[in-house]
Structure formats: structure tokens, C-alpha cells
Amino acid sequence: xxxxxxxxxxxxxxxxxxxxxxxxxxxxxxxxxxxxxxxxxxxxxxxxxxxxxxxxxxxxxxxxxxxxxxxxxxxxxxxxxxxxxxxxxxxxxxxxxxxxxxxxxxxxxxxxxxxxxxxxxxxxxxxxxxxxxxxxxxxxxxxxxxxxxxxxxxxxxxxxxxxxxxxxxxxxxxxxxxxxxxxxxxxxxxxxxxxxxxxxxxxxxxxxxxxxxxxxxxxxxxxxxxxxxxxxxxxxxxxxxxxxxxxxxxxxxxxxxxxxxxxxxxxxxxxxxxxxxxxxxxxxxxxxxxxxxxxxxxxxxxxxxxxxxxxxxxxxxxxxxxxxxxxxxxxxxxxxxxxxxxxxxxxxxxxxxxxxxxxxxxxxxxxxxxxxxxxxxxxxxxxxxxxxxxxxxxxxxxxxxxxxxxxxxxxxxx
Amino acid sequence: xxxxxxxxxxxxxxxxxxxxxxxxxxxxxxxxxxxxxxxxxxxxxxxxxxxxxxxxxxxxxxxxxxxxxxxxxxxxxxxxxxxxxxxxxxxxxxxxxxxxxxxxxxxxxxxxxxxxxxxxxxxxxxxxxxxxxxxxxxxxxxxxxxxxxx
Amino acid sequence: xxxxxxxxxxxxxxxxxxxxxxxxxxxxxxxxxxxxxxxxxxxxxxxxxxxxxxxxxxxxxxxxxxxxxxxxxxxxxxxxxxxxxxxxxxxxxxxxxxxxxxxxxxxxxxxxxxxxxxxxxxxxxxxxxxxxxxxxxxxxxxxxxxxxxxxxxxxxxxxxxxxxxxxxxxxxxxxxxxxxxxxxxxxxxxxxxxxxxxxxxxxxxxxxxxxxxxxxxxxxxxxxxxxxxxxxxxxxxxxxxxxxxxxxxxxxxxxxxxxxxxxxxxxxxxxxxxxxxxxxxxxxxxxxxxxxxxxxxxxxxxxxxxxxxxxxxxxxxxxxxxxxxxxxxxxxxxxxxxxxxxxxxxxxxxxxxxxxxxxxxxxxxxxxxxxxxx
Numbered sequence: 001x002x003x004x005x006x007x008x009x010x011x012x013x014x015x016x017x018x019x020x021x022x023x024x025x026x027x028x029x030x031x032x033x034x035x036x037x038x039x040x041x042x043x044x045x046x047x048x049x050x051x052x053x054x055x056x057x058x059x060x061x062x063x064x065x066x067x068x069x070x071x072x073x074x075x076x077x078x079x080x081x082x083x084x085x086x087x088x089x090x091x092x093x094x095x096x097x098x099x100x101x102x103x104x105x106x107x108x109x110x111x112x113x114x115x116x117x118x119x120x121x122x123x124x125x126x127x128x129x130x131x132x133x134x135x136x137x138x139x140x141x142x143x144x145x146x147x148x149x150x151x152x153x154x155x156x157x158x159x160x161x162x163x164x165x166x167x168x169x170x171x172x173x174x175x176x177x178x179x180x181x182x183x184x185x186x187x188x189x190x191x192x193x194x195x196x197x198x199x200x201x202x203x204x205x206x207x208x209x210x211x212x213x214x215x216x217x218x219x220x221x222x223x224x225x226x227x228x229x230x231x232x233x234x235x236x237x238x239x240x241x242x243x244x245x246x247x248x249x250x251x252x253x254x255x256x257x258x259x260x261x262x263x264x265x266x267x268x269x270x271x272x273x274x275x276x277x278x279x280x281x282x283x284x285x286x287x288x289x290x291x292x293x294x295x296x297x298x299x300x301x302x303x304x305x306x307x308x309x310x311x312x313x314x315x316x317x318x319x320x321x322x323x324x325x326x327x328x329x330x331x332x333x334x335x336x337x338x339x340x341x342x343x344x345x346x347x348x349x350x351x352x353x354x355x356x357x358x359x360x361x362x363x364x365x366x367x368x369x370x371x372x373x374x375x376x377x378x379x380x381x382x383x384x385x386x387x388x389x390x391x392x393x394x395x396x397x398x399x400x401x402x403x404x405x406x407x408x409x410x411x412x413x414x
Numbered sequence: 415x416x417x418x419x420x421x422x423x424x425x426x427x428x429x430x431x432x433x434x435x436x437x438x439x440x441x442x443x444x445x446x447x448x449x450x451x452x453x454x455x456x457x458x459x460x461x462x463x464x465x466x467x468x469x470x471x472x473x474x475x476x477x478x479x480x481x482x483x484x485x486x487x488x489x490x491x492x493x494x495x496x497x498x499x500x501x502x503x504x505x506x507x508x509x510x511x512x513x514x515x516x517x518x519x520x521x522x523x524x525x526x527x528x529x530x531x532x533x534x535x536x537x538x539x540x541x542x543x544x545x546x547x548x549x550x551x552x553x554x555x556x557x558x559x560x561x562x563x564x
Numbered sequence: 565x566x567x568x569x570x571x572x573x574x575x576x577x578x579x580x581x582x583x584x585x586x587x588x589x590x591x592x593x594x595x596x597x598x599x600x601x602x603x604x605x606x607x608x609x610x611x612x613x614x615x616x617x618x619x620x621x622x623x624x625x626x627x628x629x630x631x632x633x634x635x636x637x638x639x640x641x642x643x644x645x646x647x648x649x650x651x652x653x654x655x656x657x658x659x660x661x662x663x664x665x666x667x668x669x670x671x672x673x674x675x676x677x678x679x680x681x682x683x684x685x686x687x688x689x690x691x692x693x694x695x696x697x698x699x700x701x702x703x704x705x706x707x708x709x710x711x712x713x714x715x716x717x718x719x720x721x722x723x724x725x726x727x728x729x730x731x732x733x734x735x736x737x738x739x740x741x742x743x744x745x746x747x748x749x750x751x752x753x754x755x756x757x758x759x760x761x762x763x764x765x766x767x768x769x770x771x772x773x774x775x776x777x778x779x780x781x782x783x784x785x786x787x788x789x790x791x792x793x794x795x796x797x798x799x800x801x802x803x804x805x806x807x808x809x810x811x812x813x814x815x816x817x818x819x820x821x822x823x824x825x826x827x828x829x830x831x832x833x834x835x836x837x838x839x840x841x842x843x844x845x846x847x848x849x850x851x852x853x854x855x856x857x858x859x860x861x862x863x864x865x866x867x868x869x870x871x872x873x874x875x876x877x878x879x880x881x882x883x884x885x886x887x888x889x890x891x892x893x894x895x896x897x898x899x900x901x902x903x904x905x906x907x908x909x910x911x912x913x914x915x916x917x918x919x920x921x922x923x924x925x926x927x928x929x930x931x932x933x934x935x936x937x938x
Contacts, residue, residue, distance in 0.1 A: 205507050205526065205540020233539065235527040327833065329650035335482055342511050345525065387657075391830040394440035398823045401433030405816050407426060413809060437819070444654040448629055452651045461639055484846070560639070 026066045028058040028074075045145040048154060054106060061092070086133040090115055090124070093138045114138075117217035134175070141165055141215075157215075159198060159208050163189055166209045185209075188266035207233065227257040234258075240353040245293075272310055275351055276303035301356035305363040306347055312370035313337075313344050319377040326384045333376050340370045461551070461560040464490065468498065468555065478514035481559065487511060488548055488559065493532055494519065500548035500559045501530070507540040521545065599806035602789045609679035610787055610810075611817045612672050618818040619669035620775070622825065623707075626662040627764065634714070636760040638753025641716035642846040649833075649843065660833040663841050664825055666708060670862045673704050681900070681920050684907040685788035691901035693785070696778040698898045703771045708860055710763040716756060721847030722857045724759075725751045730870065733883050750849065794910045838864075838935055856938055865927045866890060868934035897923065 032043035046052045051060070059066045063081035064074035074080060084092040094115040096102050103112050118124040118138075126132040141157060148155035156165045167186035169175055176183050189195040189209070197206035212221055212229050221229045231238025241247060241257065250257055256264075261274065261282050274282050277300040287295035320333050343366030350359045462483055471479050471492050478491035480503055489503035491514040501521060505512050510525035520537065521530040528539035535544045551558040583589050601610065633652055635644040648655035677697065680686055686694035713724045728751065732742030747754030786806075793801060804810055834842040838861050859867045869890075873882035880888070896903065896919070906913040 203507070203540070205528075205542060231527075233526040236524050329646075329656075331485055331650070332482075334485070335487065338487070338509075338511075341509075345510065349524075387830055390440075390444075391826060394437075394826055395823055397433060397436035397440050398819055398826070400429065401437050402816060402819045402823070404426060404429040404433050405812065405819070408430060409809065409812050409816065411426075412812075437822075444657050445629065447653040448655060448658055449632065450653065452653065454647070454651050456633075456647070 026057050026059075027069055028064075028066055031071065032058075042145045048146045048148065050148050050152075060096075086137060087127065087131065089137040089139055090118055090127070114216045117214075121214070121216060121218045123218060134169075134178070136169060140169070159204050160202065162208045162210060163195070163199070185265045192265060192267045193269045194267060226259060230258045236349055237352050240350065244352060244354045246354060270348070272303065272306050272348070275299055275306065295354075298354055298356050302351045302354075302359045305356070305360045306351065309340075309344050309347055309363040309366045309370065312367050312374075313340050316340060316370040316373035316377070319374050319381075323377045323380045323384070326381070328380045328384055330377075330380065333373050333380075336369055336373050336376075340366050340373065343369065461558050464557040464559060467557060468492070468552070471498070476514050477516045480511070483548070483559065483561075489514065489521070490548075490550070490557070490559065491516075491521075491532075498550050498552065498557065499532055500550050501534045501545040502548070503545075505541055506536065506543040506545065512545070596807045597805075599783075599786060600803035601787050601806050601810045602793070603802040603804050604790055604793075606679070606683060606790065609675070609683070611814065612676035612679060613782075614814045615817060615821055616669055616672040616676055617775075617779075618821060619665045619672060619825075620771070622665040622822075623662065623669060624768065626658050626665065627768075629658045630662060631764060636714070636756050638716065638756060641714060641756050642843075645715040645717075646843060656833050657829060660829040661825065663835065664828045664832075666711065667835075667839050667861075668821070668825065668828075670704055670708060673701055674862070677701060678920070678924060680788075681897075682917065683788065684791055684904065684912065684916075686901045687788075687904070687907040687910070688901065690781070690785060690788060693778060693781040694901050695898065696774050696781065699774045700771065700778060703767055703774065705862065707763065707767050707771075708862060710759040710767065712860060713751075713756065713759045714763060715841075715843060716847045717843055718845045718847055718851070718854060719841070721751060721849070722853045723859050724755065725853075726857055726867075727859060727863070728755075730883070730887070733881075734887060735884060752849070791907070791910060791912050858934075858938070861931065864934040865930035868930045868937075869926075872933070893923070 029043050032041070036043050038044050043058075046058075057066050061081070062083070063079045064077050068074045068077065075082070081092070096106075097110075098112055098115050100112045103110055119128060123135045123137070126135045127137060143156050146154070146156075148158075150157040150159070150162075152158060153160070155161065163186055170181075171183050171186045173183045190199060194206050194208075197203040198208055210218070211232075213219065227238045227241055237258075247257075249255075250260065262268075262270065273280055276283060277296040278284065281299065281303070283296060283299040287293065287299070289296055316337055320330060320337055323330055323333070343362060347359055347363045347366060350362055353359075462481065464479075464481055466479055471477060471490060476491075478489055481488045481490060481500075487503040488500055489512060490498060490500040492498060494516070501512075503511050505523040505525065505528055507523065507526060507528050510523050512521050512523045512528075512530065515522045518529075519532065521532065521534070522528070523530075523539070523541065526540045528541040529537045530541065530545055531537055534547050536542070546561075548559040548561060551560070580589065601607075630648065633644055633648045633655065635641065645659070649659055650656075652658075680694065680697070709724075709727060713720045728742055728745045731745055732738045734741060743749060745755075745758070746752070747758045789801075834840060838858075858864070870883055870886045873886045875882050877885040900916065901908075904913050904916045907916070
């Protein structure tokens with residue numbers, strides 16, 4: 001008996017079209033497909049499941065023998081594992097996923113530390129310590145019968161699907177009533193610059209829940225580690241911030257680093273007026289004129305530099321667009337405008353260091369280039385009108401000649 | 415009527431002659447301007463001759479320089495073992511310009527910490543695609559770059 | 565002008581006398597003075613040959629100017645054309661004039677041809693004028709086809725690939741013709757070399773020869789008179805002196821065309837609508853072809869007709885059948901002075917007028933469909 005199962009398993013692993021092979025030799029399906037609903041029944045759903053596709057069968061998780069024909073016989077077989085309870089699921093999956101030697105045979109690149117990490121997560125701690133069965137376990141996020149790698153589009157953990165997956169519980173106010181956390185994260189994320197990039201522009205490089213919170217070890221990033229989390233992508237901003245006077249000031253006051261100004265789930269596209277010494281600038285939330293830090297003066301100076309360059313960039317872009325619309329060749333100016341844009345990004349970024357003079361020097365370089373673009377665009381517009389005037393003049397000359405010639409012809413024919 | 419005929423004829427001749435001259439002028443003016451060679455001298459070819467040489471790249475603190483190739487921006491840089499390499503310089507994620515990081519041995523986009531290998535492969539961070547490689551040809555100290563044929 | 569100034573004395577008359585002593589100009593002047601041009605309700609069409617000639621001259625002059633900066637070759641053609649339009653002063657104008665004048669020339673040539681056809685002006689004794697005209701039409705189309713590739717941009721590349729591919733569909737020698745046209749199996753830098761030689765040396769040389777013959781025939785035989793003039797009393801026929809009256813009118817029309825050309829070239833340097841030649845992106849043989857590959861408008865009717873044919877007509881391959889029909893139709897068209905026996909006798913032929921109307925309708929409808937159905 002056992003030999004046959006082992007053989008079957010081997011066969012399944014070896015064959016590429018394994019799903020079909022196991023389905024045929026899988027007696028479970030013979031009955032389960034009959035009485036289970038075609039839309040929701042596990043025996044119908046599993047065709048998309050990565051485990052089935054890799055050649056595993058029902059019995060590899062649930063135990064019992066796929067060759068047994070009687071259901072009672074299945075339940076009575078010594079290795080029958082049945083359906084795990086919510087509390088049992090992590091160990092149920094970890095039987096294989098926690099075994100480095102087993103996973104090595106099937107997918108060597110997959111880590112085997114998920115359960116270890118899960119135990120450290122808020123979810124795992126509540127489940128194992130508090131026996132709280134409302135928290136997420138493996139199948140809450142991965143599903144039970146249509147499990148897929150995060151790279152497959154239908155997977156519940158694919159970047160585009162992940163936020164709704166977390167939101168299944170975290171956006172359900174009733175379900176989350178026992179916990180003292182908000183339920184608007186998904187709604188906020190959706191409106192954030194990251195959410196828009198991912199969900200609207202389908203930019204898979206944009207971060208989603210697990211990129212900041214982790215997945216199996218899910219927990220909110222700590223106040224101190226925040227600049228590292230954000231700094232994963234926003235490296236220069238983090239570096240500049242950490243070298244700035246804000247770093248120690250925030251630490252002393254227990255302010256979360258990036259979040260204090262940029263918020264967390266609802267991170268909006270930063271705007272230049274966030275910086276400055278008056279409304280709606282955020283600086284005035286902590287700083288006052290006479291607080292002895294000189295913060296507001298620096299903020300005002302940096303804001304002025306950024307705004308000057310931003311305005312110059314907009315003007316340069318508008319004037320260049322005007323030239324492009326007129327159909328002139330503008331490749332060189334487009335390059336220059338791109339340089340201005342890069343310098344504008346660098347200027348805005350430099351404000352995190354809180355040093356007005358460095359912000360000013362970068363902004364000045366950009367301002368010079370923006371002016372070059374404007375001057376050259378104006379020259380191109382002049383050229384455009386010069387062409388038209390030249391044409392007008394030439395047409396006038398030719399027309400005069402045509403009329404004179406016509407008069408001459410009429411006269412000699414008289 | 416017959417008295418002012420000669421003067422009318424003279425007037426017409428002036429208009430005819432003047433019109434012909436002005437027309438000729440409007441044709442010749444652009445032609446002469448066209449023949450006068452432009453400042454750039456000759457067309458830049460798809461094999462682009464860079465206006466700087468290896469010592470200029472060596473002297474750069476980041477061991478790299480940028481160049482314009484048609485409508486694209488390119489970056490040419492010196493690797494640790496003295497090899498020149500050139501890639502497109504616009505990050506494939508959004509629109510930032512990448513830079514050479516000799517300290518890390520990578521091409522780096524500062525906007526979202528996107529990392530590329532020195533052969534342009536996207537290694538980590540948001541970039542979805544590798545950078546495109548330019549072929550380099552160094553002749554007597556002059557560097558030429560061109561698009562590598564597939 | 566020389567004739568009239570010979571009586572007035574002065575520098576020009578001295579020059580005329582100097583030339584006359586050596587080349588016997590007087591006989592030429594006497595001959596030209598005797599020439600007349602018929603005046604009737606369709607006289608306007610006499611000017612279209614001249615317009616074609618004028619536009620050809622513009623082509624030669626602007627073509628020579630473009631040659632100063634253009635550099636053939638896969639890694640220089642596109643770059644040099646971009647250089648011309650963006651760096652050379654008035655380079656954009658010269659390229660725009662060359663393109664506009666090319667398109668207007670094809671248009672003028674078509675009108676010229678159809679007006680000659682419908683007035684049966686090809687009839688005896690002008691068979692050779694018609695035949696040389698047909699040769700000039702072929703040369704004009706070849707100019708257009710070869711010139712289109714030279715900027716080596718995306719548009720040109722794929723249109724040329726499709727165009728040469730059609731030639732390759734010919735039975736028997738198709739494969740060889742394709743390889744000779746492309747300079748290899750594919751459209752590459754080698755193709756530019758061939759098309760360039762064709763466009764700036766072979767075609768202009770041949771055209772000048774055939775055009776000289778065409779004009780010589782015209783000068784010896786004069787303008788054709790309408791068919792119904794054969795039965796008209798001499799007193800009802802009106803004529804205009806060729807020199808200087810008709811020539812001055814020709815000059816007038818040329819100036820008007822020059823004016824139109826200048827306005828189009830400056831206001832629409834990249835063309836408009838279906839007549840459009842933006843430089844765009846450089847040709848990339850490995851890039852996927854653009855959604856719409858269009859030949860130039862004067863090839864559109866052929867392109868569209870071949871596209872609309874079913875895969876098989878009877879037992880013959882559709883495209884092959886189409887090429888066959890076009891070849892036979894073209895032959896009938898070219899040999900019409902010999903086929904239309906009625907016109908040789910000075911009588912109108914309903915059959916050949918109907919054929920002409922059919923061809924004209926076919927060309928117009930197919931061209932229109934080509935732009936509507938894409």
C-alpha cells in the first residue's frame with residue numbers, strides 16, 4: 001500500500017503534466033467532484049493550485065490514501081490528517097514548508113523559515129499565545145485551494161492583489177472591533193502615492209503592505225526603524241535625514257521619523273508648500289519663531305529656493321511645449337529640460353538635510369539651466385515667426401510678379 | 415490716354431524687373447544660407463564620437479560621464495579593472511537619471527534605490543527592465559559609442 | 565526675349581549678333597516664331613506638362629542641395645537627414661520643398677497623362693511622345709519609391725520592405741529581382757546604397773534623356789489639336805502664338821505653382837494628412853512593424869487592390885493574379901496609340917473613353933478605400 005503511494009508520488013513529481021496524472025489516479029476527486037459545488041468546491045478549485053500543478057495530490061496534505069475507494073476507509077487510515085483547525089494550520093503547512101530537505105526536492109529557492117517568522121509576528125503571537133483564532137494564519141492570506149506563487153497574477157499574494165487580501169480582515173470594522181487598531185489603512189493606501197502607483201499605474205515596483213510591514217513576520221515598523229524601512233527605496237532622503245539635526249530631535253521626542261511629515265498609509269505626493277514658515281507648511285507644527293533652533297528661518301530659505309526653481313522649471317517647460325507644438329526641432333532643449341527636472345528632484349530631496357545653503361546651490365544650478373531652456377525656446381519661437389514672415393515676403397514678391405506678368409501678357413495680346 | 419502710355423509701360427517694366435529680382439532674391443537667400451556650413455560641421459552618426467576621452471572619465475569623482483545619443487541620454491563609466499562600459503542613463507522605472515557608484519560596483523538610481531549591474535541588468539529595487547547596452551570602440555584615445563546590434 | 569531685344573540695340577543685341585554669327589540663331593527664332601498653340605475650352609490642360617517640368621527642375625535643384633549634407637548608409641542616412649532639418653540653416657525648407665515638389669509633380673504628371681488620354685492627343689503622329697511620356701511616368705514613380713527609403717526612418721523602412729516584397733511575389737524571377745532590389749535578402753544598409761545610386765544618378769540621367777526626347781517631339785510636332793477640330797472650318801479655329809504669348813503664360817503658371825509650393829513647404833514642413841513625411845524614429849529592422857504600413861499615396865491604389873484580392877482567383881494566387889492584371893492593364897494603357905484605331909483616323913472612340921473612365925474611377929476608388937479601410 002505504502003509502496004504504491006510512494007510510487008505515485010514519485011510519478012507525480014516526475015511528470016510535468018502531473019496535475020492530470022494525479023487527478024486521474026486520485027480517487028478523492030471521484031466522489032468529491034460529484035457532490036462539491038463547481039464554483040467553490042475544493043476539488044474543483046485545486047486545478048490552479050501550485051501544489052497540484054507541481055504533482056502533489058489531496059492526500060499529500062490531508063493524509064489518507066488516494067487509492068482507497070471508501071471514504072470511511074480513508075478516515076480510518078493511520079496517516080489521515082483530515083482538516084486542520086485554525087490553530088493547527090501553521091504546523092499543518094510547516095510539515096513540508098518547514099522542512100529544508102523536503103522543500104529542496106520541490107522548490108529549492110523557497111525559504112523554509114515562514115513558521116519561525118510567523119511565530120514572531122503579531123498574528124502568530126496572538127494565535128499561539130492567546131489562542132486567538134481570529135488572527136490570520138497561512139490560509140487566511142494564501143487561501144487553501146488556489147495557492148500560487150506571489151509572481152502568478154491570480155495569486156492572493158501577487159503585489160496587485162495583496163492589499164485587498166490584507167484588507168479582507170483589516171478593513172472590516174466589525175471583525176476588527178476587538179482590536180485597538182484603525183481599519184482605514186487600505187482606503188488610505190489606495191489614495192496614497194504608493195497605492196496609486198501600484199493599483200492605478202500597475203507599477204509593480206511600488207511598495208504594498210508587506211514591503212513595510214513584512215509578511216510572515218508582519219508587524220508595524222518601529223519608530224526608530226522607520227527611516228530604514230522607507231530608506232530601502234528613498235535611500236538619499238534617509239541618509240540626509242539621518243545626518244540632520246532632526247534625527248536626534250525626533251528620537252528625543254519619540255516622533256516617528258518619515259511619518260511625522262509624510263504620514264504613513266496615506267502618503268501623498270509631497271508638495272512644495274509643505275516646507276516653509278507659514279501655513280500650510282508642516283514646519284510650524286513643531287517650530288516657533290523664537291524656539292532657538294532657527295528652524296523656521298531655514299525652512300523659509302529652503303522653501304524659497306525650491307519654489308524659485310520649481311517656477312522656473314514650469315516656465316521652461318511651458319515655453320518648450322509651445323515650441324514643440326509649433327513643430328520645431330527641440331531635442332537639445334528637451335535634454336536640458338530633463339537636467340533641470342533632475343536638479344529639481346535633487347533640490348527637493350536636499351531639503352531633508354536642513355541646510356539652506358546646499359539646497360540653494362543645487363537650486364541655483366537648475367535655475368540657470370531653466371533660464372537657458374527659456375531663452376533658447378524663445379529663440380526658436382522667433383525662428384518660427386521669422387519663417388512665416390519670410391514666407392509672407394516671398395509670396396508677396398511672387399504675387400506682384402505674377403500680376404505684373406499678367407498685365408504684360410494682356411497688353412502684348414491686345 | 416496715349417500721352418501717359420510710355421510712363422505706364424515704364425512703370426510696368428519696373429514692376430516686372432523689380433518683381434523678378436525680388437523673387438530671385440527670395441529663392442537665393444535660403445539657398446545661400448543653406449550652403450553656408452552650419453556650426454556643427456557634419457552630421458553626428460549613429461556611431462557617436464564622444465567629446466571627451468578616458469582621462470576625463472578617470473578624473474570624474476564617480477568615474478563616469480554622460481552623453482547624448484540621438485534622443486537618449488547615455489552614461490559611460492570606468493569599471494574597477496579599467497574597462498569602459500556604456501549604458502542608457504534613464505532608469506527604466508520612472509524617469510530619473512542613473513549614476514555610477516564605483517564604491518558599490520553598481521549603476522544606481524537615487525530616486526527609489528534602483529540597482530543595476532555594470533552590464534545593465536536590473537538587480538534590485540523597482541526597475542522592471544535592464545538598461546540598454548551601448549557598444550564601445552576606442553581608437554587612438556577617441557571613444558565611439560553605438561547601439562549594439564541584436 | 566532675345567528676338568524682341570534684337571531690334572532695340574544695346575548690349576543684349578550685340579550678344580545676340582555674336583551668337584547668331586556662330587550658331588545661326590535666326591533660323592531657330594524664325595522656327596519658333598511660326599509656332600502656334602490651339603486655343604479652346606480645354607487649353608488649360610496644356611499647362612500641366614509644363615508644370616511637371618517645372619517641378620522636376622525644382623526637384624533637381626533641391627536634390628543637389630540635399631546631396632551636400634546627405635550621407636547614405638545605415639549608420640549615417642537618418643542622422644544626416646536629421647542634421648539637415650535641425651542644424652543646417654533652411655535645411656528644413658529644402659527637404660520640405662523636395663518632398664512637396666515630389667508629390668505635386670506626381671500629381672501634375674497624372675493630370676497631364678489623363679488629359680492627353682481623354683483628348684486622344686496620343687494619336688498618330690504622336691505615338692512616340694506618348695510612349696516617352698509613359699517612360700517618364702515610370703521614372704517618376706521610381707524616383708518616389710527610391711527616394712522614400714533614403715531618410716532611413718521607420719516609415720520608409722517598412723514601406724520599402726512591403727514594396728520590394730511585392731516585386732518578389734512575381735513568378736519566376738521574383739526572388740532574383742527582390743535580391744537585386746534589396747542588395748540582399750533583407751532591407752539593410754546595402755539597400756540604401758542601391759536606392760541612393762538609383763535616385764541621384766541612374767534615374768536623373770535616364771530622365772534627362774527621355775525628357776529631352778519628349779520635349780523634342782513636342783517642339784517638332786506642336787500641341788495636339790482637339791479631335792473635333794478636324795471638321796471645323798479654318799476660320800473657327802483660334803490659335804495663340806507660342807512665342808512669346810504661350811511661353812509667358814507658362815512662366816506665369818510656374819510662378820503660381822512656385823508660390824503654392826512655398827506656402828505648403830513653409831506651413832506644413834512635414835506634409836499634411838495622407839501626404840505626410842515626418843522623420844520620426846530611425847529604422848530598426850528588429851522593431852515590430854507599426855500598426856499602419858502605408859505606401860505613398862500614388863502607390864495606394866495598387867497596394868489596396870492587391871490587398872483586397874482573395875487568396876486565390878481560380879487557380880492562381882491572388883497577388884500574382886493582381887500583378888498580372890496590372891501588367892496587362894499597363895500594357896494596354898501604354899500601347900493605346902496603336903490599339904485605338906479610330907483615333908488614328910481622327911474619330912473619337914467610345915470604347916477607349918470608357919476604358920479611361922474605368923481606369924480613372926478604379927484609381928480614385930481604390931486610393932480612397934486605401935485610406936478609409938485601415
